[in-house]
Amino acid sequence: MAHNQFALLTQRRFLPFFLTQAFGAFNDNVYRQAIIGLLFYLGVDDAQRTLYTNLAPALFILPYFLFSATAGQIAEKLEKHKLIRITTSMEIAIMSLAAVGFVTQNMTILLIALFGTGLQSTLFGPVKYSILPSVLKPEELTGGNGLVEMGTSIAILTGMIFGGLIFTLAGTHGPVVAATAIIVLAVTGNLVSRMIPRADAGEPDLKIQWNPIPESVKIMRMTRRQPAVRNSVLGVSWFWFVGTVLTSQLPGYALTNLGGDPTLYIFALALFSIGTGVGSMLCERLSARTVEIGLVPLGAFGISAFMIDLYFARTGAATATGLDVAAFVRSAGSWRIMIDLVGIGLFAGFFVVPLFALIQNRSPKNELSRVIAGMNIQNAAFIVSAAVLGVVVQRFLHWTIPQVFLALAIANALVAIYIFTIVPEFLMRFLSWVLVRTLYRLRVSGVEKIPDEGAALVVCNHVSYMDALILSASIPRPVRFVMYYKIFNIPVMSWIFRTAKAIPIAGAKEDPEVMRRAFEEIDAALADGQLVGIFPEGALTKDGEIAAFKSGVERVLEKNPVPVIPMALRGMWASMWSRRSNRAEGGWLDRMRVPRRFRAAIEVVADPPQDAAGVSAQSLEAQVRALRGDRA
Incomplete structure (x- = not known):
């Protein structure tokens, strides 16, 4: 059954959070635009309006510099549902103060409240994005972030329109209407936030350091580690x-x-x-x-x-x-x-x-x-x-x-x-994405089972010269593929393979030095917690069938007992870049022909990671055969 990201909007693990953050963005913009409306309502001169338009953004953004380090620690230490309730309760208090400013038409109070909304947004920001990996599956992260960004964009736009119209439509009742609107929106956001399910703290034992300067330096370094x-x-x-x-x-x-x-x-x-x-x-x-x-x-x-x-x-x-x-x-x-x-x-x-x-x-x-x-x-x-x-x-x-x-x-x-x-990974992924989705209709299943971090060995059948590129475009993490050195050196493609840090290998009789260096690079990559991908058949299939897996995979796992992820390519034998040919004596131009159907339908499937203990070349071969099934 096809997945629809909008289905997240029907689920309690996502919908209340989505609505809470949308109400917050909407209310912030209603408030800021209503202040502009009040300035016109009061008939202040251009100089005062200019002062506000320069001062207001500064007051809103200042808390991000002063309190982000503290906000990040609090968001790490507290259970996320609890922190969201606290920040939405703060919003009620801040908007109540702002309401007093509207009713009394006091710009000083309104600007103090604006600083408060910046503080509340500073506290909410870290939990807004850190809660998503806690409530969404890895394969739902892109869709969930897309919904959040879409909701934020719409909330900002509609909030600006609504806030800008308050004094236009309400006339002399504008201050009271603005005051009422921002309180009602804040209360609604708080009530909705109470339906957000529990999401555990990232680091409940963290000791909060309140000095913002050294902590700001520390968390900025944290963002630069990877x-x-x-x-x-x-x-x-x-x-x-x-x-x-x-x-x-x-x-x-x-x-x-x-x-x-x-x-x-x-x-x-x-x-x-x-x-x-x-x-x-x-x-x-x-x-x-x-x-x-x-x-x-x-x-x-x-x-x-x-x-x-x-x-x-x-x-x-x-x-x-x-x-x-x-x-x-x-x-x-x-x-x-x-x-x-x-x-x-x-x-x-x-x-x-x-x-x-x-x-x-x-x-x-x-x-x-x-x-x-x-x-x-x-x-x-x-x-x-x-x-x-x-x-x-x-x-x-x-x-x-x-x-x-x-x-x-x-x-x-x-x-x-x-x-x-x-970071060449960005561009390499782009080229992989463009090439693969231009040449094929790709369907991916099971890759969400690949761990987000830590070393693992990916094993797959080998059908075409494009296999590593297709798997790179399917697996969300970077993979260090081990590939035959002559494929590694194909013009143009070699730049992508080198950028992806692929590992060239040759047979022991063909070039023992290249083979030795390859195994050293594999060991180093796995020791560093990276994903390594190998094609244990050792060569492209000549007839579309899966050949016997060679013992090199056992040699790798004996020295590096990391989780193994069996994967299979389906539908590649009939596509371009495989060795299939209509001519008995066909040359490489025949083998690299355009497939009969433009953008051939292919599939990448993966099994869950399994412990290296007891794994053999034969057992992995059987798993990959079962994964591929009858669709060569």
Whole structure:
């Protein structure tokens, strides 16, 4: 039965948490937009409104710098359901104070409460993402993160619209309506949070250190331990940088370059938010329910491509002014701009969701909350940098908004290239993902049984020159494949194999030195807690049948008694790159032909890990035969 990620929204382990975080994001934005509405209601001058628009974001972001380290420790120590109830109870208290500010029309109280909402968000942030691996299966992480990002995008957008309309529709009753709305939303969020099931603490015996400076340094180091996690955190922070620059420029862009009235800004933001939500939701389908970081380069370069096109779509000021949404849609060139905004959001979803899933998947479970807290500190720094840079390039360098978009697109591409250079796994996974899903219709089952960490040996039948690439695109963790050295040296493909740190091997009679080095690399990789993949047949099948497994697998397990994961490839014999040929004397061009059906349907299946004790080449061969079944 096909899995539908929306099924999570019918389950208690996910739905109450999803609604709680959505209510929180919605209420935050209702509150902030209602303050802007109050400023217009009070008739304050432009100078006071400018002071607020600069002071408010600073007050909201400041707690992330001051308290993230403490928040990460608290989220690690406390049972997660309990902490979520505490933070939503805080929200009720903070919004009650804010309600007093609305009723008395006191901006000082409202700004103090705004600082409080930043503090509450700081405490909620680490548990928001660290709870997902506790309540979701590994194969559900991408879909769950996609739903959370989609829900957050919609909540932010609708919250801004609702908060912005309060004083427009309620008139003189605006302050009371705003006060009532934010309290009702906070209470609702708290009531829903009480239905979240228990989720155990990551490190219940952790002793909390209250000095924020050394703890901030400590958790920032924690985020940098593993290169893939470190650069995923960097990628998420860069996502916030790009998003901050883009969304902060949209009001001016809608007014000056699109010729719109105030409603057009919300429409432009809605297009971006809808794109982000759709992109987030598509991640699970595109990744075949694994943590597919191959989508990250696709997302990064897609963002740049659409942002460059946005620059060329409208490089100067609009010829018309005061356009509402309907008038803008009817104007020349509007559809290109709308598609670009949706496209930027779509590829932003492709970019950020796999990064969140990788951070959750690869971080030690007893450190995840602190890693998220460290990421939040870095996110805050990038958001502030984006805001400052936006002001500098426009006020001092006199860049137009389209020029800011173009510069951001180029910077985004350069940062992406930098990240993929220092962590080639991202780009290698992207190339594997593109190649495999272009050439085949791939179905994957059982890979969720592969452990998230620790050494293990993957064994599989060997049908084609693409086998290692297909398994790499199917298994969420990096795998060090042992492959015949002549396959390893195939032009173009060899770059991917080297980037993936594949281990070339030769027969003992063919090149004993290559064989010796291969076994040394296998031993070192398993000792380091890595996954190693081998094809125990020792060569591609010549007739589609599984050949006898050689004793090399026993030699590896004798020295490294790690768990063994039997896997099987189905449907590969009739596909390209196998040795099957229609001609009795066919050469390599015949063997590498395009299959009769474009994008042949293939399948990768896996059994649960088994203890190395008692495993033999013969028993593994029998398991792989049973896994493959009759579908060669």
